[in-house]
Amino acid sequence: MGMSVGGGGKVQSEINVTPMVDIMLVLLIIFMVVTPFLQQGITVAIPRGMRNPEVDQNIIKESSVVISIPNDGEYYLGKTRISLEEMRDRVDQMLQNFKSDQDRIVYIKSGVGVSYGEVVGVINEVRALGIDRIGLVADKEKKGAAATAQPDA
Amino acid sequence: MGMSTAKPGTKAVPYINVTPLIDVLLVLLIIFMVVTPLKPSRFQADIPTQRDPNEDLSQLKPNPLTLVVTIGPDLQIKLNQDDMGSVNETGVLATRLSQVFQQRKETRAYKPGMETRTDVPEDERIEKTVFVKAPRSLKYGEVVKVIDAIKGAGASPVGLQVDDLPQ
Numbered sequence: 001m002g003m004s005v006g007g008g009g010k011v012q013s014e015i016n017v018t019p020m021v022d023i024m025l026v027l028l029i030i031f032m033v034v035t036p037f038l039q040q041g042i043t044v045a046i047p048r049g050m051r052n053p054e055v056d057q058n059i060i061k062e063s064s065v066v067i068s069i070p071n072d073g074e075y076y077l078g079k080t081r082i083s084l085e086e087m088r089d090r091v092d093q094m095l096q097n098f099k100s101d102q103d104r105i106v107y108i109k110s111g112v113g114v115s116y117g118e119v120v121g122v123i124n125e126v127r128a129l130g131i132d133r134i135g136l137v138a139d140k141e142k143k144g145a146a147a148t149a150q151p152d153a
Numbered sequence: 154m155g156m157s158t159a160k161p162g163t164k165a166v167p168y169i170n171v172t173p174l175i176d177v178l179l180v181l182l183i184i185f186m187v188v189t190p191l192k193p194s195r196f197q198a199d200i201p202t203q204r205d206p207n208e209d210l211s212q213l214k215p216n217p218l219t220l221v222v223t224i225g226p227d228l229q230i231k232l233n234q235d236d237m238g239s240v241n242e243t244g245v246l247a248t249r250l251s252q253v254f255q256q257r258k259e260t261r262a263y264k265p266g267m268e269t270r271t272d273v274p275e276d277e278r279i280e281k282t283v284f285v286k287a288p289r290s291l292k293y294g295e296v297v298k299v300i301d302a303i304k305g306a307g308a309s310p311v312g313l314q315v316d317d318l319p320q
Contacts, residue, residue: 031185069293110293135195
């Protein structure tokens with residue numbers, strides 16, 4: 001209607017980019033805000049390019065128990081550094097919030113260079129609390145994701 | 154210069170060139186999208202619960218279907234007693250495990266307590282438990298590589314042995 005043929009008046013031949021720019025800005029702001037929250041805890045060189053780990057959104061939940069071991073002898077519960085001795089009490093406190101036994105899982109985010117004995121040491125602390133399931137955080141291979149998903153289907 | 158000599162009659166269009174702005178925005182957007190980590194994932198593993206040290210273990214029957222993957226200090230993998238090559242070529246182990254599970258499916262080797270549970274899907278009743286044993290001095294990355302292969306073969310659950318590990 002507004003675009004109808006106007007004799008003499010020039011038809012505007014420019015794309016109106018304002019709404020697009022608006023959407024772009026909003027998306028940009030969303031990503032900027034969300035990014036720091038996703039990098040929960042501290043940076044650990046977790047195993048990369050693994051083919052078969054299961055996706056688990058609970059890892060980034062604020063309430064889940066994530067123990068990070070970036071290097072031998074360094075332990076972090078969430079973002080705070082702790083010693084192996086106080087780990088049991090602190091983890092026990094965090095587990096109080098879990099209602100059902102189903103959720104009682106402790107995630108271990110260990111660097112690839114950490115010796116397995118360190119990981120076992122942490123597991124030993126955790127299992128004293130009656131935990132019998134742990135999640136070893138690993139990065140899933142991006143290219144292989146489509147390939148490995150097919151045989152399951 | 155070009156703008157200064159505007160003849161009366163032709164209007165100067167007050168138009169901002171937004172193309173570079175959009176370019177920059179798109180680039181920023183892509184950067185943030187790439188940096189944002191994708192779905193977090195993990196390997197679920199079972200660990201033994203702490204046992205009462207006074208418990209009588211002599212009554213426990215060993216499960217003949219138990220599969221133990223042992224990683225040696227020299228990075229050699231063993232499935233029960235059989236050599237499965239090194240940590241860097243986990244394909245051998247994965248193939249062997251898949252064969253074992255396939256065979257078990259045919260012979261209906263169920264988990265203890267699951268023999269009569271027809272309400273549970275067939276796949277979950279097959280004994281597919283695999284235990285992983287690795288020396289303490291080994292790098293965690295190598296152990297995860299092996300766990301990846303074991304999971305890929307369809308093992309579930311994967312148990313980590315944590316007692317009496319060699320150095």
